[in-house]
Amino acid sequence: MTNEIYIMILVTIMVIAALSPVAAIDFIAARRNSMIFTVIAAVVAGVGVVLESGLHWSINSTDPRLSAKLIAFAALATGVVILALSSARDASRKDLFSICALIALAAAAPFLSATFLPYAPIIAVLTLAPSLLGEIEKKRALVLGVFCSLVAAFSCDLSLAENQFSIGTIFWALIVIGVPPFHSWSVRLIQTLPLNVFAGVVVFQVTMLESLLGTIGDETGLPLSTLLGGMALFAGLFAVAQVDARKAIFFIITCQLATAGFAEFGSEEVAIVGSRYLLLTIITASTCIVLLLGGLEARTGRRQSLNTPVGCYESWPRFANAFLILALISAGLPLTLGYLGSDLIIQGMFHTHPVGTTMILVGAMLCAITMMRMYLYLFQGSAGKRQPSDLRLTELAVTFGFMLVTFALSFTLLP
Amino acid sequence: MLSSNLSFIITIAVTTIPLLFCCAMVVLLIPHFFGIRVSEVWTYNVVRIALFINFLMGVVLIAALSLVGTGPIFIEDGAWFGYGETQFKILFQLDVPAVVYGVFSIGMVALVSAFSRRYLHREAGFHRFYALLMLFVLGLSLVSFAGSVDVLIVGWELVGVSSTLLIAFFNRRPKPIRNALRAFATYRSCDVGLLIAALSLHSIFGTTGFSEITNAIGNDAYDVHASSLSALAAFGLLLAAAGKSAQVPFSGWLPRAMEGPTPSSAIFYGALSVHLGPVLLLRTAALYPGSVWISGVTIILGLLTAIHGATVQSVKSDIKSRLAYGSITQTGLIFIEIGAGFHTIALIHCIGHAGYRTLQILRAPSLLHDRSHLEQMLGHHVSPEVTGKDHWYLVIPKIFYRHALERGGLDAILRHQVVGNVQRLMCSLERIENRISGLIADSLLMPSRWISGVVEVDKYDK
Numbered sequence: 118m119t120n121e122i123y124i125m126i127l128v129t130i131m132v133i134a135a136l137s138p139v140a141a142i143d144f145i146a147a148r149r150n151s152m153i154f155t156v157i158a159a160v161v162a163g164v165g166v167v168l169e170s171g172l173h174w175s176i177n178s179t180d181p182r183l184s185a186k187l188i189a190f191a192a193l194a195t196g197v198v199i200l201a202l203s204s205a206r207d208a209s210r211k212d213l214f215s216i217c218a219l220i221a222l223a224a225a226a227p228f229l230s231a232t233f234l235p236y237a238p239i240i241a242v243l244t245l246a247p248s249l250l251g252e253i254e255k256k257r258a259l260v261l262g263v264f265c266s267l268v269a270a271f272s273c274d275l276s277l278a279e280n281q282f283s284i285g286t287i288f289w290a291l292i293v294i295g296v297p298p299f300h301s302w303s304v305r306l307i308q309t310l311p312l313n314v315f316a317g318v319v320v321f322q323v324t325m326l327e328s329l330l331g332t333i334g335d336e337t338g339l340p341l342s343t344l345l346g347g348m349a350l351f352a353g354l355f356a357v358a359q360v361d362a363r364k365a366i367f368f369i370i371t372c373q374l375a376t377a378g379f380a381e382f383g384s385e386e387v388a389i390v391g392s393r394y395l396l397l398t399i400i401t402a403s404t405c406i407v408l409l410l411g412g413l414e415a416r417t418g419r420r421q422s423l424n425t426p427v428g429c430y431e432s433w434p435r436f437a438n439a440f441l442i443l444a445l446i447s448a449g450l451p452l453t454l455g456y457l458g459s460d461l462i463i464q465g466m467f468h469t470h471p472v473g474t475t476m477i478l479v480g481a482m483l484c485a486i487t488m489m490r491m492y493l494y495l496f497q498g499s500a501g502k503r504q505p506s507d508l509r510l511t512e513l514a515v516t517f518g519f520m521l522v523t524f525a526l527s528f529t530l531l532p
Numbered sequence: 533m534l535s536s537n538l539s540f541i542i543t544i545a546v547t548t549i550p551l552l553f554c555c556a557m558v559v560l561l562i563p564h565f566f567g568i569r570v571s572e573v574w575t576y577n578v579v580r581i582a583l584f585i586n587f588l589m590g591v592v593l594i595a596a597l598s599l600v601g602t603g604p605i606f607i608e609d610g611a612w613f614g615y616g617e618t619q620f621k622i623l624f625q626l627d628v629p630a631v632v633y634g635v636f637s638i639g640m641v642a643l644v645s646a647f648s649r650r651y652l653h654r655e656a657g658f659h660r661f662y663a664l665l666m667l668f669v670l671g672l673s674l675v676s677f678a679g680s681v682d683v684l685i686v687g688w689e690l691v692g693v694s695s696t697l698l699i700a701f702f703n704r705r706p707k708p709i710r711n712a713l714r715a716f717a718t719y720r721s722c723d724v725g726l727l728i729a730a731l732s733l734h735s736i737f738g739t740t741g742f743s744e745i746t747n748a749i750g751n752d753a754y755d756v757h758a759s760s761l762s763a764l765a766a767f768g769l770l771l772a773a774a775g776k777s778a779q780v781p782f783s784g785w786l787p788r789a790m791e792g793p794t795p796s797s798a799i800f801y802g803a804l805s806v807h808l809g810p811v812l813l814l815r816t817a818a819l820y821p822g823s824v825w826i827s828g829v830t831i832i833l834g835l836l837t838a839i840h841g842a843t844v845q846s847v848k849s850d851i852k853s854r855l856a857y858g859s860i861t862q863t864g865l866i867f868i869e870i871g872a873g874f875h876t877i878a879l880i881h882c883i884g885h886a887g888y889r890t891l892q893i894l895r896a897p898s899l900l901h902d903r904s905h906l907e908q909m910l911g912h913h914v915s916p917e918v919t920g921k922d923h924w925y926l927v928i929p930k931i932f933y934r935h936a937l938e939r940g941g942l943d944a945i946l947r948h949q950v951v952g953n954v955q956r957l958m959c960s961l962e963r964i965e966n967r968i969s970g971l972i973a974d975s976l977l978m979p980s981r982w983i984s985g986v987v988e989v990d991k992y993d994k
Contacts, residue, residue, distance in 0.1 A: 260973050260976045261973045264972065297965075301965060301968070301972075302969075305969070355961075357954070358958035386615075387618045426709040426710075428703075430703045431656065435565065435567050438564065439565075450693065451685065451686035451690065452686060465618065467731040474731070478728070479724060482723070486713075486716060489716045493713055498709060499704045499705070513566070527613075530613040531611070531614070532614025532615070
């Protein structure tokens with residue numbers, strides 16, 4: 118199957134998935150319809166992977182066709198999880214449209230040519246418009262998102278970046294990843310969007326970063342890698358200084374994306390494999406943490422602060438345990454997928470970029486501290502008379518399945 | 533050379549220990565994760581079986597090591613992952629410090645788990661406590677028997693996580709939660725040293741296996757550049773050891789860590805976790821043989837810590853804080869011994885101090901109760917005999933006394949100069965970013981506002 122037909126099929130199914138909530142009578146029916154079509158798309162993507170390589174696929178594949186299909190499959194599978202963990206309490210039918218459209222774009226990103234790739238962020242921001250029309254803060258986020266992605270797209274020249282130094286491409290990549298100080302648009306999105314829609318944005322960012330591999334040459338890639346190393350540290354410092362849980366998780370993900378970018382553009386083979394595993398960690402564990410935070414906000418009915426411990430472990434032990442395990446995976450606890458990715462990156466990059474590697478190490482350390490702070494302050498403490506509900510069976514099954522997948526993936530790089 | 537049978541037995545024993553602890557932890561965690569109720573007896577039996585079998589395995593290892601001599605014996609159990617030359621090999625090394633500390637750890641955990649069965653009876657977190665205890669002893673066994681810095685890091689991190697979660701055990705009060713975070717932040721900050729050490733060793737030798745590195749050092753296979761990296765590795769290891777053993781200036785977390793349940797305080801901060809720093813230095817001593825600089829820094833660090841701990845301990849009024857600072861003093865002395873090259877004495881000191889301090893901490897909660905009981909029996913107050921030795925600080929300069937009361941001002945420096953400054957800087961950067969992006973967004977929204985404003989005015993006019 119040629120890539121064009123393959124991606125056309127996937128995008129068509131996902132467009133139907135995005136539009137299906139419109140015809141539904143209520144949120145439950147809308148979510149069911151979207152999920153059915155997203156599952157079909159994920160199955161088609163999975164079949165595509167199997168057809169491409171038989172059952173001998175590998176995450177560190179160097180074949181660009183297989184690699185693109187694997188990313189599309191990962192994006193769609195995460196899309197299913199995002200939809201499964203969305204409920205009427207924390208999402209609306211407009212949000213389901215945004216999620217499906219973002220996932221479709223994320224799946225299509227690896228197949229886009231260098232001419233169209235710079236414009237993908239503009240479309241991504243526009244798909245968020247239904248969720249962002251309303252209060253003035255949401256409008257501000259939308260306008261800023263469109264402005265940043267437009268400026269970045271018109272300054273980017275990916276065909277030039279293949280062989281020469283291109284500052285416009287560096288600027289575009291920094292905006293897409295959303296590292297400080299180019300994070301104005303994305304930080305406003307996490308503050309105004311429902312968190313399950315923001316999880317879709319994270320999936321999109323991950324696939325965009327992965328699809329840049331091989332598109333940018335060393336002349337542009339190496340300076341970009343150095344910049345991202347410094348910005349990972351910067352993002353870690355921002356994360357540790359936050360008192361708002363949404364912003365804290367945003368800066369953690371930004372730091373992880375910067376670390377993955379640092380390795381991906383550093384042209385060290387081991388580090389590139391590591392970056393792929395780190396991106397998998399982001400797309401699984403970090404995205405799931407964003408969704409769990411969304412679930413927590415929906416249950417408590419307010420935004421979560423990291424000022425004082427306000428959790429209630431006795432009321433939601435399953436919720437707390439799931440959050441803790443995913444937080445530790447995301448922070449790179451040994452024997453997990455996160456550790457594998459980080460370890461390969463630092464081992465691969467230390468010879469050539471010792472200073473940059475030390476910076477990402479410190480950034481990762483700060484992120485781990487913030488993760489632990491989030492767990493301790495959100496799930497422990499004295500919540501008073503509030504008795505919010507624990508994870509439902511479906512949520513627990515999805516989260517546990519995700520954990521098993523991350524565990525299984527950490528054993529896929531056997532020597 | 534080892535006979536094949538002996539080699540097989542050792543491999544089985546050394547692999548079983550961490551594997552069995554890991555299985556026990558998973559078995560305890562799964563019902564906890566799914567909210568399935570299990571009895572205390574069931575939980576305790578799982579722990580007891582794992583500890584009993586592993587203690588037997590430890591005895592097998594002692595016997596095997598005594599047959600071979602003093603070791604070391606190297607065991608390779610395959611690899612977790614690898615890409616090209618970068619591999620994560622599962623290597624174990626058996627030598628005297630490894631086996632002594634490893635088996636001692638299992639024994640101590642068995643004693644404390646037996647104590648905790650009654651101490652934590654009907655406590656809400658009974659099962660959580662035992663699951664975390666298994667995680668802790670898994671980490672300890674990996675650190676004890678590690679044959680490479682990579683494997684050691686895995687155990688080291690697991691000990692840190694279990695320690696943090698146990699400090700926050702009484703999760704309804706905010707203080708233990710804050711203290712747990714403080715301990716975790718100190719651990720992670722100092723663990724950067726361990727990671728940098730691992731990276732430096734990878735750069736020099738292409739491996740972090742102790743056997744390969746020892747062989748390479750013996751063959752003079754590294755040059756001047758490599759020597760500086762080797763010094764970086766040694767300082768990284770020292771930083772990690774200082775953090776875990778609460779040496780100056782990282783000592784502030786240890787007294788706060790006593791917020792956890794008494795058995796966990798005893799096993800972590802009296803017995804095993806606090807001695808992991810010295811164990812790390814003893815295990816990796818072969819990596820920087822005869823380095824005067826490293827020895828000197830270790831001695832100075834230990835000396836400063838011992839003085840600081842002894843000074844602060846004498847002005848503390850609560851028993852757990854006194855014991856915590858007592859532990860800090862003793863680990864400082866152990867650092868001095870290691871720096872001076874008395875490795876066997878340091879190991880004996882570790883074991884002796886661990887046993888004695890555990891007993892003291894376990895006894896601490898019932899001490900006040902026993903005292904009031906004694907006073908009731910006697911019918912009058914029992915006041916301790918105050919000797920001149922107890923008021924020794926009255927004869928020394930006031931500045932020393934103030935230093936002790938303020939815990940050396942270390943917490944204030946950390947809070948205001950380090951954390952405070954970083955937070956202020958980040959907040960001001962965020963304010964600037966907010967202002968600029970707000971200006972851009974508002975100027976872009978101006979036309980739409982103007983149009984909606986005109987529409988509003990038109991409506992009003994009509």
